[in-house]
Amino acid sequence: MDLVFLLQDVINGVLMGSIYGLVALGLTLIFGVLKVINFAHGSFIMVGMFVGYWIVLFTGLHPYLALVLVVPVMFFFGYAVQHWLIRPIFIAERDVREPITVIIVTTGIWYVLDNLALLLFGPDYRALSPNPLKGEMLELGEIFISIPKFYGFLTTIATCAGLYWFMQKTRTGRAIRAVSLDRDAASMMGINQWKIFNIAFGIGTAVAGIAGVVLTPFYNVYPSVGVPFDVKSFVIVVLGGLGSIPGALLGGVIIGLIESLGPIYMTATWTEAIVYGLFLMVLFFKPSGLFGQKHDW
Amino acid sequence: MRKLTMIAAIFAMVFAIHAGIGVAHAEDVVKVGNILPLSGPSASVGQQGKQAREMAVEEINEAGGIKSLGGAKIKLLYADSKSDPNVGVTEAERFINTEKVHVITGAWNSGVTYPSSAVAERYGVPYIVPVSVRDTITERGFKYVFRIAAKDSWWTRDQFMFLDDMQEEFGEELKTVAFVYENGDWGTGFAAQWEELAKEHGYEVVLNEPYPSSATDLTPVVNKIRRARPDVLLLTSNAADAILLTNTLADYKVSPKVIIGSGGGHADPTFLSATGDNAKYVFDIVEWETDVNKPGAKEVNAKYKERYGANLTGEAVDAYVAMYVLADALERAGSLEPAAVRDALAATEYSEGPGMIVTYDSIKFDESGQNVNAALAVVQVNDIGNGLERITVWPQSARREGYSPVFPMPAK
Numbered sequence: 001m002d003l004v005f006l007l008q009d010v011i012n013g014v015l016m017g018s019i020y021g022l023v024a025l026g027l028t029l030i031f032g033v034l035k036v037i038n039f040a041h042g043s044f045i046m047v048g049m050f051v052g053y054w055i056v057l058f059t060g061l062h063p064y065l066a067l068v069l070v071v072p073v074m075f076f077f078g079y080a081v082q083h084w085l086i087r088p089i090f091i092a093e094r095d096v097r098e099p100i101t102v103i104i105v106t107t108g109i110w111y112v113l114d115n116l117a118l119l120l121f122g123p124d125y126r127a128l129s130p131n132p133l134k135g136e137m138l139e140l141g142e143i144f145i146s147i148p149k150f151y152g153f154l155t156t157i158a159t160c161a162g163l164y165w166f167m168q169k170t171r172t173g174r175a176i177r178a179v180s181l182d183r184d185a186a187s188m189m190g191i192n193q194w195k196i197f198n199i200a201f202g203i204g205t206a207v208a209g210i211a212g213v214v215l216t217p218f219y220n221v222y223p224s225v226g227v228p229f230d231v232k233s234f235v236i237v238v239l240g241g242l243g244s245i246p247g248a249l250l251g252g253v254i255i256g257l258i259e260s261l262g263p264i265y266m267t268a269t270w271t272e273a274i275v276y277g278l279f280l281m282v283l284f285f286k287p288s289g290l291f292g293q294k295h296d297w
Numbered sequence: 298m299r300k301l302t303m304i305a306a307i308f309a310m311v312f313a314i315h316a317g318i319g320v321a322h323a324e325d326v327v328k329v330g331n332i333l334p335l336s337g338p339s340a341s342v343g344q345q346g347k348q349a350r351e352m353a354v355e356e357i358n359e360a361g362g363i364k365s366l367g368g369a370k371i372k373l374l375y376a377d378s379k380s381d382p383n384v385g386v387t388e389a390e391r392f393i394n395t396e397k398v399h400v401i402t403g404a405w406n407s408g409v410t411y412p413s414s415a416v417a418e419r420y421g422v423p424y425i426v427p428v429s430v431r432d433t434i435t436e437r438g439f440k441y442v443f444r445i446a447a448k449d450s451w452w453t454r455d456q457f458m459f460l461d462d463m464q465e466e467f468g469e470e471l472k473t474v475a476f477v478y479e480n481g482d483w484g485t486g487f488a489a490q491w492e493e494l495a496k497e498h499g500y501e502v503v504l505n506e507p508y509p510s511s512a513t514d515l516t517p518v519v520n521k522i523r524r525a526r527p528d529v530l531l532l533t534s535n536a537a538d539a540i541l542l543t544n545t546l547a548d549y550k551v552s553p554k555v556i557i558g559s560g561g562g563h564a565d566p567t568f569l570s571a572t573g574d575n576a577k578y579v580f581d582i583v584e585w586e587t588d589v590n591k592p593g594a595k596e597v598n599a600k601y602k603e604r605y606g607a608n609l610t611g612e613a614v615d616a617y618v619a620m621y622v623l624a625d626a627l628e629r630a631g632s633l634e635p636a637a638v639r640d641a642l643a644a645t646e647y648s649e650g651p652g653m654i655v656t657y658d659s660i661k662f663d664e665s666g667q668n669v670n671a672a673l674a675v676v677q678v679n680d681i682g683n684g685l686e687r688i689t690v691w692p693q694s695a696r697r698e699g700y701s702p703v704f705p706m707p708a709k
Contacts (some may be wrong), residue, residue, distance in 0.1 A: 002524075005520065005524060008520060009517065009520060011513075012517070012520070016514045016516065020513075124566075124567045124568075124570075125536060125537060125565075125567040125568075125570075125571045126570075126571065127540070127542055127544075127570070127571040127572070127573070129573065134544075135544070135548050135575070137548055137549070137550075144548070144549050144550075146516075156385045200495060218544075219513070219541070220537060220540055220571055221540070222537070227511075228511045228512075228513050229513060245527060252571065256514075259517060260514075260516070260517050261512060261517075262517070263506075263517040263518060263520075263521055264517075264521075267506055267507055267508070268506060268507070268508035268509065268512065268515075268517060268518050269480045269507045269509055270509060271517075272509050272512075
């Protein structure tokens with residue numbers, strides 16, 4: 001095996017894997033606080049992609065500048081979804097710790113968003129254009145590094161660092177952590193549980209939006225684009241441990257490396273089988289994942 | 298709405314009485330039953346087939362109908378199969394027993410054509426298949442089934458014939474080939490045929506790589522292609538992965554001498570807009586393209602577009618041609634006896650006339666009822682001043698006038 005080619009695949013695996021980690025980050029955040037599996041996560045990524053796409057198309061600005069708008073828009077979108085659609089169910093089923101109806105509601109949001117996008121934009125595959133990042137490659141001899149993916153890697157690091165700082169240092173961050181540990185005890189300490197839920201859901205949605213913006217320069221935008229990323233996110237989150245931020249990052253990189261290195265030794269179809277095989281093994285032997293907390297929710 | 302339906306019903310009754318009078322001299326009308334997917338998942342192609350049939354029959358009738366039958370007019374009847382084989386069989390029975398049709402055509406979906414043509418065979422009613430690709434439709438030893446379009450296996454055969462012709466024309470030798478395909482029925486089926494053809498044509502297969510159509514990153518596959526350094530890259534892709542592959546190939550500057558798609562995703566209308574210049578010089582195999590260099594093709598397409606608001610498709614062209622092939626056979630049969638019509642169809646050698654806008658030179662059926670000359674066309678994506686477009690390059694007789702294909706692909 002040529003070492004240069006191996007290095008090439010490792011680089012691509014880490015870059016792509018970190019982006020997968022970013023894609024899964026919002027899902028794990030929302031689960032960590034609300035204990036709700038958000039099936040609409042892929043659709044949130046799709047919405048982020050479309051918002052970013054239209055901004056770049058109309059302004060011609062650098063794709064990453066769209067973040068300035070996408071992050072607040074997606075935050076308030078997620079905030080509103082939690083406040084208007086999910087909170088009423090939490091209240092209606094307050095006796096249940098993990099209301100199943102919420103999962104059904106998020107599935108409903110997924111269908112509505114995907115079909116709304118289909119209705120508004122049609123099934124076309126859209127590529128960002130003008131796109132200063134399209135096809136930009138850093139060439140180091142035989143090794144090619146995709147610039148848009150490298151930017152995605154940096155964005156992932158920055159997002160993770162920012163979130164970590166927010167969770168550790170700010171009052172709201174501490175409140176979010178308190179609610180995720182024990183929402184009843186947190187409520188008794190004077191934390192408004194519902195507001196924290198809204199904020200956490202908003203942050204998770206905003207992170208999905210960031211992932212959307214990162215993907216847009218090198219991936220196509222279309223209404224059902226969230227579905228393959230949705231499935232991947234679940235695998236990553238289970239692998240890394242539900243609710244864990246470093247777990248999502250590491251889980252993403254592991255999946256990225258399997259996808260990138262696997263095809264050297266077998267066909268690309270088999271790597272998909274390996275990913276799902278790993279998913280089942282984790283569920284079987286270490287259901288809490290690599291970084292998951294031991295205690296029962 | 299109800300009022301309209303009433304008026305339509307009255308009209309229908311008047312017409313029915315009219316048709317009833319017509320029966321008195323039955324030779325006046327040739328009844329053709331058409332089984333098509335007019336609703337359901339394949340409704341759009343079904344509608345294209347219906348519109349093309351109507352346009353052709355109108356032209357034939359206006360030109361005096363079938364002269365050897367005393368100027369008999371062709372009358373089209375339709376049955377909506379909804380892409381359901383069971384409905385196809387029932388409708389074929391109804392056409393034959395109740396409507397007493399002279400000929401059946403259909404049914405676009407191979408799955409519907411297969412059983413419904415068996416019904417026609419049993420009753421001895423000629424069945425013309427404009428398009429349905431499954432090989433086995435004409436491989437059952439039937440006497441009354443005739444197919445105009447190419448079979449499934451001919452798509453791959455023509456990809457290799459195209460390679461042969463191009464090597465000869467441009468004096469460029471191609472030695473190694475890579476297969477990259479979606480891992481569904483379609484892709485794996487094509488790959489199995491490529492494998493045999495590559496052996497027959499003396500290529501060395503350097504890569505045989507299926508990939509999941511839902512893949513979010515195809516860089517690993519592209520890196521494999523880069524390592525294998527094939528002269529020829531054969532692809533079978535759906536739309537999303539065709540776009541992703543084309544862009545990633547360009548990013549990594551992978552330039553085989555030839556890249557050929559297999560229709561599907563490469564022919565998707567959004568493929569060109571989502572890949573832009575990255576798709577330049579890519580070849581793709583198709584049934585028909587609007588720029589085909591055949592007398593009358595432009596005019597027929599213009600007429601169709603004016604009426605129905607869209608360009609002719611491969612499906613529509615085959616349906617259009619089928620009506621002319623039928624009219625030609627009826628003219629020679631001089632009778633509506635099923636056996637006579639069948640024998641006339643079997644003796645078809647249709648090489649000129651308004652229907653010849655297909656890419657190949659003539660229509661002639663072999664023992665099994667397959668049009669031996671049916672062939673496909675190859676297009677090349679290029680920008681010759683009007684933005685990126687698909688330009689017909691093969692077979693040479695159908696090549697767009699004044700265009701010289703870019704072969705081999707220049708290194709990027």
